[in-house]
Amino acid sequence: MNTNLNYYDLVLLNGWVIDPSQSLNGRFDIAIRDGKIAAVTQQLKAYKAQHKFAAGNYLICPGLIDLHVHVYEWKTTFGVPSDDVGINAGVTTIVDQGSSSPFTFSGFKSDIIEKSQTDVRSFLLVNHAATQTIGNTVSGLENPANIDREILIKIAQENPEIVCGFKVHADSGSISRWGMEVLKLAREVGDRTNLPLYVHTGELFPVDEANRPHPDKVVENALSYMKAGDILGHCYSCQPDGLMGKRTQVPEWLFAAIERGILLDLGHGLKFSFETARRMIAQGVLPHTISSDAHGNFKQLHDDSTLNYSLCGAISKLLALGLNLADEIAAVTINPARVLKAEAEIGTFKVGSIADITILKLVEGDWLFVDALEQPLKAKHKLIPIGVIRSGKLIQPNCRLLRDLVAIA
Numbered sequence: 001m002n003t004n005l006n007y008y009d010l011v012l013l014n015g016w017v018i019d020p021s022q023s024l025n026g027r028f029d030i031a032i033r034d035g036k037i038a039a040v041t042q043q044l045k046a047y048k049a050q051h052k053f054a055a056g057n058y059l060i061c062p063g064l065i066d067l068h069v070h071v072y073e074w075k076t077t078f079g080v081p082s083d084d085v086g087i088n089a090g091v092t093t094i095v096d097q098g099s100s101s102p103f104t105f106s107g108f109k110s111d112i113i114e115k116s117q118t119d120v121r122s123f124l125l126v127n128h129a130a131t132q133t134i135g136n137t138v139s140g141l142e143n144p145a146n147i148d149r150e151i152l153i154k155i156a157q158e159n160p161e162i163v164c165g166f167k168v169h170a171d172s173g174s175i176s177r178w179g180m181e182v183l184k185l186a187r188e189v190g191d192r193t194n195l196p197l198y199v200h201t202g203e204l205f206p207v208d209e210a211n212r213p214h215p216d217k218v219v220e221n222a223l224s225y226m227k228a229g230d231i232l233g234h235c236y237s238c239q240p241d242g243l244m245g246k247r248t249q250v251p252e253w254l255f256a257a258i259e260r261g262i263l264l265d266l267g268h269g270l271k272f273s274f275e276t277a278r279r280m281i282a283q284g285v286l287p288h289t290i291s292s293d294a295h296g297n298f299k300q301l302h303d304d305s306t307l308n309y310s311l312c313g314a315i316s317k318l319l320a321l322g323l324n325l326a327d328e329i330a331a332v333t334i335n336p337a338r339v340l341k342a343e344a345e346i347g348t349f350k351v352g353s354i355a356d357i358t359i360l361k362l363v364e365g366d367w368l369f370v371d372a373l374e375q376p377l378k379a380k381h382k383l384i385p386i387g388v389i390r391s392g393k394l395i396q397p398n399c400r401l402l403r404d405l406v407a408i409a
């Protein structure tokens with residue numbers, strides 16, 4: 001009789017484990033107790049477990065983190081149900097990128113964060129643009145003159161476990177109307193709270209044509225308001241005012257920005273171009289984080305029928321474009337966890353961290369993805385989530401919004 005038995009709530013046996021936070025890539029057993037990671041070892045010995053999961057056919061990663069989604073359902077036109085792009089898409093932590101601002105943050109907290117099974121965090125929008133929805137005819141919500149920076153700072157300081165940064169747009173529309181004022185304000189609130197900025201790139205809001213900035217200059221100019229740890233969104237966008245624009249060569253100022261610690265995020269969204277990605281990848285410019293920018297229809301309340309991409313889809317597409325799988329897993333686990341300053345809790349299998357886990361199946365076949373410009377991409381693999389563990393609890397994702405991976409039933 002062994003008196004030194006270890007008792008676990010759940011064990012995953014013999015899975016292919018990739019945990020870039022500890023440079024793990026191989027076969028391991030993982031044990032969970034009280035919602036935390038209790039052990040990661042090649043073979044668990046002398047234990048009893050309430051539940052056992054044979055993981056031999058699966059890739060086991062720390063719970064995926066999607067740094068860019070929009071989940072303020074009902075209050076913004078484009079918000080989608082949080083758990084459908086979270087746990088039901090194989091993602092245990094999602095970060096809403098600027099769907100709430102000081103006008104609406106308390107509702108976001110009570111209606112979305114507190115009601116989701118998924119771990120939901122927020123980058124607060126520095127202006128009130130997200131408040132624009134059906135029936136709203138108030139103009140000037142993006143106007144920096146309407147920003148109360150003291151309230152932004154107060155909300156961030158009172159909600160440190162939720163507010164992980166600030167969202168701001170460096171798009172031709174807002175720059176044509178307010179110059180760099182919104183970025184200037186974002187810089188100030190970022191500095192005063194020591195939180196990072198997530199800077200949207202690519203034309204979005206209506207442009208005042210008389211003041212349209214030169215597309216080649218938009219991102220370069222925005223960078224003068226950014227510092228190490230800030231994030232440039234939509235790095236592989238096809239838009240002329242994006243990072244790459246129409247260029248064939250990555251500009252020197254972008255290499256210099258990466259060198260000084262500016263982080264690139266995929267932010268798949270509606271503008272992801274395979275050709276732009278190929279050009280940038282060939283010159284060594286890779287995303288530090290991979291995110292989906294999952295959102296619904298901008299023009300219709302509560303309509304996610306237009307959403308045809310996902311985080312696992314984005315990973316699969318970048319795999320087909322030549323990225324290394326372990327690097328990609330880092331870009332959806334430990335890298336975004338560090339952006340959130342949460343790397344002791346999530347994005348890792350370190351003993352004592354939260355037992356958030358994504359169970360993936362690497363499916364082989366001949367697949368065809370299509371991008372924003374309707375360009376095709378042949379792929380040999382797709383990563384399909386078949387389970388998530390959220391705080392130790394095993395959940396089967398419904399995969400309803402994985403339209404780029406799973407045929408709609």
Ligand SMILES: [Zn+2]
Pocket residue numbers: 068069070097293295
């Ligand atoms: Zn977005």
